[in-house]
Each structure stands twice: as structure tokens, then as C-alpha cells.
Amino acid sequence: MKTYQNFIDGNYVDPVGGEWFDSHDPYKGEVWAQIPRSGAKDVDAAVFAAKRAMTVGPWVSTTPTARGKAMRRLADLVVENAERLAKIEVRDNGKLYSEMLGQLRYHPEWWYYFAGLADKIEGTVVPLDKPDHLAMTDHEPVGVVGAITAWNSPLLFIAWKCAPALAAGCSVVVKPSEFTSASTLEYAALTKEAGIPDGVFNVVAGFGAEAGAALVDHPDVAKITFTGSDRTGAAIYAAAAQGIKRVSLELGGKSPNIVFDDANLDAAAAGAASGIFAATGQTCVAGSRLLVQNSIKQEFTEKLVEIARTARVGDPMKAETNIGPVTTAPQFGKVMDYIDIAKSEGARCLIGGGKPEGPEITGGQFVEPTIFTDVSNQMRIAQEEVFGPVLSVIGFEDEAEAIEIGNDVIFGLAAGVWTQNIGRAIRMSRALKAGTVWVNTYRAVSYMMPFGGVKRSGIGRESGIEAIREYLSTKSIWINISEEAPGNPFVLR
Ligand code: NAD
Numbered sequence: 001m002k003t004y005q006n007f008i009d010g011n012y013v014d015p016v017g018g019e020w021f022d023s024h025d026p027y028k029g030e031v032w033a034q035i036p037r038s039g040a041k042d043v044d045a046a047v048f049a050a051k052r053a054m055t056v057g058p059w060v061s062t063t064p065t066a067r068g069k070a071m072r073r074l075a076d077l078v079v080e081n082a083e084r085l086a087k088i089e090v091r092d093n094g095k096l097y098s099e100m101l102g103q104l105r106y107h108p109e110w111w112y113y114f115a116g117l118a119d120k121i122e123g124t125v126v127p128l129d130k131p132d133h134l135a136m137t138d139h140e141p142v143g144v145v146g147a148i149t150a151w152n153s154p155l156l157f158i159a160w161k162c163a164p165a166l167a168a169g170c171s172v173v174v175k176p177s178e179f180t181s182a183s184t185l186e187y188a189a190l191t192k193e194a195g196i197p198d199g200v201f202n203v204v205a206g207f208g209a210e211a212g213a214a215l216v217d218h219p220d221v222a223k224i225t226f227t228g229s230d231r232t233g234a235a236i237y238a239a240a241a242q243g244i245k246r247v248s249l250e251l252g253g254k255s256p257n258i259v260f261d262d263a264n265l266d267a268a269a270a271g272a273a274s275g276i277f278a279a280t281g282q283t284c285v286a287g288s289r290l291l292v293q294n295s296i297k298q299e300f301t302e303k304l305v306e307i308a309r310t311a312r313v314g315d316p317m318k319a320e321t322n323i324g325p326v327t328t329a330p331q332f333g334k335v336m337d338y339i340d341i342a343k344s345e346g347a348r349c350l351i352g353g354g355k356p357e358g359p360e361i362t363g364g365q366f367v368e369p370t371i372f373t374d375v376s377n378q379m380r381i382a383q384e385e386v387f388g389p390v391l392s393v394i395g396f397e398d399e400a401e402a403i404e405i406g407n408d409v410i411f412g413l414a415a416g417v418w419t420q421n422i423g424r425a426i427r428m429s430r431a432l433k434a435g436t437v438w439v440n441t442y443r444a445v446s447y448m449m450p451f452g453g454v455k456r457s458g459i460g461r462e463s464g465i466e467a468i469r470e471y472l473s474t475k476s477i478w479i480n481i482s483e484e485a486p487g488n489p490f491v492l493r
Helices: 040-055 064-093 097-106 108-118 154-167 182-193 208-217 230-242 265-276 294-310 329-344 399-407 422-431 465-471
Strands: 006-008 011-013 020-025 030-036 124-126 133-141 144-148 172-175 201-203 221-227 246-250 256-259 289-293 348-351 370-373 390-396 414-418 436-439 472-480
Touching (some): 020 064, 030 064, 030 182, 040 172, 064 097, 064 108, 064 154, 097 108, 144 154, 154 172, 154 221, 154 465, 221 230, 221 465, 265 294, 289 294, 294 348, 294 370, 329 390, 390 399, 399 422, 465 472
Parallel strands (some): 144 172, 289 390, 414 436
Antiparallel strands (some): 006 011, 133 472, 348 370
């Protein structure tokens, strides 16, 4: 069994308190690694190193072009190590190897993309209304960034957060989820190998209330970028407010996936299945509310039940597996509780609703792919994030009702629309209150496309050019170019 260490100032070090905790393999149901239990002192050491790299050096004096080159080398190393890292992720979170390897193979693109942006962060000369001044803007790194991540896609979140942060010239202290810290701790070595200077990329593992809270509270952390639940996001937002820190919050969702009767129904059924059963439903963008036009509801639901019936539940390492275990024990309990809640609310279970049996799934925290119909949008199963393979089917009559139900939720991360009518596709895209709307597709992401939420799904955007602004602060520089003495000192110039 491997015992991991924190990564601080370019070195692997033991936690100051000398304590470790278990990391579980959710498929085998066994402890497979030891993770450092860090606290405020470990966070302090990491933030100190990160701040020094950004102030004394060497990161502060690394040219933007050189920053980009180091980032490209890191991307190359991720390409070389993708399979090894993907296997560690599967060990920790039980998601399919095909899914995690796909993410690791795509991951380097964030580094290549933001490496290209590193030396294109240009200020402006403002054609000022006061001709006796030269007025310029400059975009500076915001400072030390605390990056706190969730357990479902640990290394993808590192790319989403750290690539724009490093391109902007910031240094980072990462606090990975206590359930899935191993891959991030392994990854840290690659940053050193890539030539990213000591102190620029640090990882401090531990629990949210200990290491996470200490990172948010640290006075030398200028910005928190967080991926996780809305509840923790709200707590972090409140804590960060005490230090007037900048935050980006990538939170949960209860996304509507909306199928009209003019859609290609086979494609829509595949999209609906991908929206809820991929990653065992453990994705922030899960299309967990399936809104189906009443005229096709029965036919469409039958198609979907058939997909759920034939989905293979089992070993996440096997290529033929479609649905792996739920990652954490508390999450498994939560999903089973929501199934009970849905039943008690009067929703009708069409398929699933229990723990599957079989030789391959004895040790794991498995949940059957589950579909509820006769769901009303007021039920808890339609309003609250389950984060598991549990779908609520809700009927609607027309476009207006689809919009009303689609938006009637506290979240606003994503939405799907399935229709062949181009006008309807555009009207729906505009009307849905969500950070992302997918039309005739679902669960697509790119390093080039901004991603983030509205309402209780979050603040800020990751990916795309605008993501780099999350890590920059604009400075206005005024230079008086006249030879004359300033005018009346008691009047605004
Ligand atoms: P979580 O909120 O329980 O934990 C996320 C992280 O926050 C962990 O690293 C945890 O240790 C840390 N944390 C907990 N309490 C803290 C505190 N008081 N101060 C600082 N840090 C603290 O979330 P989770 O269960 O790990 O992840 C699942 C959630 O993440 C779901 O709600 C899902 O929708 C969301 N998510 C969102 C996105 C997105 O991009 N919008 C992506 C993936 C997951």
C-alpha cells in the first residue's frame, strides 16, 4: 500500500501532524492508499512557498513565453503518463477506465491552449480625455490561488484551474478531495519534471474542514477556485468574504434534458442516457430531469428503459462496462436515500431502484440505473441534486411549459434540447437559464468553450479565453507627461 506525501515547494514532505488517513477503492471495497491529513501548518508552508515564488522568484521573473514553454512540457508529460494516471483515478473514484483515460488524453489540451495565451496577455493604452497624461492598463496575476477540487474528475479539474492560473503568472496550492487525492499527489511530480519552478504548484491533501478551510482563510491566498457542492461553495464564499478574496465556484446542478416530439428520438435517447448514466450519474452536468413532450413520453421512456436494462454494471477497468460503482460511501447512502424519497413522494419506478447483484459487483457500492416517471417538478427528486444514476421523467405540453419547468429550479449549470426545428433550438437556447445549453448533443466540453453556472450553480467561468481573466487583476497606470505644475490640489483632476 502506498503512503502519499504532500508536495510543497518542489518536494514531497510528510504532513506536519504526522497523521494519514485511508483512501478506499470503491470497486473492491478495500483500503488501497494512505493520504496525508494536513492542517493549517501544512497549508501555511505551501502558501509561503507559493507566495515566495510569485514575489522573490523565480516564477515572478519567468517570462510569459518561458511560462508557456514549461506548461507545454507538462502537457507532454501528461500525454506520456495518461494511462498510469487514469488507473490511479479509477482506483480512487471507481469511474470507468475508458472515461478517465479519455479525460487524461484530453487534459493536455488545456495546458497547450493556456500556454499559448500566457504571452498574449496584453494591456492597453487608453486614448484618454486628459491629453496631459499617458494612460495604460496592465493585467497582473491576482496572487496565490487556492484550488479546491471535487472527487469526480480530480485531474481534469487541475487542468481547468491550474492551466489558466499558471498562464496568468499565479502560483497555486491545490487541496484535492479527501476521497481522491492520490492522482493529484502523483501528478505534482510531473510539474517539477516539466521545469515548473519549486513553489509554483503545491498540493496539500486533507479534509475540507481542516486543510480546505485553512486554505480559504489564509491571508496570503488572493483567490479561491472551487469545484464541489453548492453547500460547501456557499460556506467558502462566506469565508472568503472575510478576506475580500476573489472566488470562482463551480457547483452542482439539476439540469433539464428536454426532448421535443420532432427530435431524432434514437439520438435523444442516447443523449438522455449519457446525461444520467455516464459516470454513474456523478457529474455536475447530469441531465437528471428528463423533460419529455407528452405526445412521445411513453414511447421515449420505453426506449430509455431498454438502454438502462442493457447497460452493463461492473468492473470499471473493463472496456465493456457502462456503469461503475458510486465513488464514496456517504454518496452511496445519499443516492439510496433519494430513491426512497422519490418512492415516498409518489414517483413511479420504471426500472432499477436498488443495489444490483452479480459476481463482478460484490465489493462495490453499486446502484442500479434507475428511472422514475410520474415525477412532478415540485418533488425533491426533481429539485435536489442526487449525483447518481437516478433519472426523473417529467412530461410537458409545449415550448412554454418546457421553459417554465426547465428553469424552475435553484440551479443553472447546463441544459439539453433535442429538436429538429432550428427556430425552436435557438428560442430554447436563449430562454433556458443555464451556463451551457447543448442542442442535439449532451455532456460535451472543450478547453475553448467557457464553462460555468448561473444561479446556485456558481460564479465565474473555466475554459476558453475568458477563464484567464479569473486569475488577473487590472492595474491602471497614469503618467503625467506635461511640464506644468498640477492645478488646484483640492479638486479632482
Ligand atoms: P464537496 O463540496 O463535498 O467537496 C469539494 C471539496 O471541498 C473537497 O475537496 C472538500 O474537502 C472541500 N471542502 C469541504 N468543506 C470545506 C470547507 N469548509 N472549506 C474548504 N474546503 C472544503 O463536493 P464533492 O462531494 O467532493 O463533489 C460533488 C459536488 O461537486 C457535486 O455537487 C457536483 O455537482 C459538484 N461538481 C461541480 C462541477 C462543476 O464544474 N460545476 C464539477 C464536478 C462536480
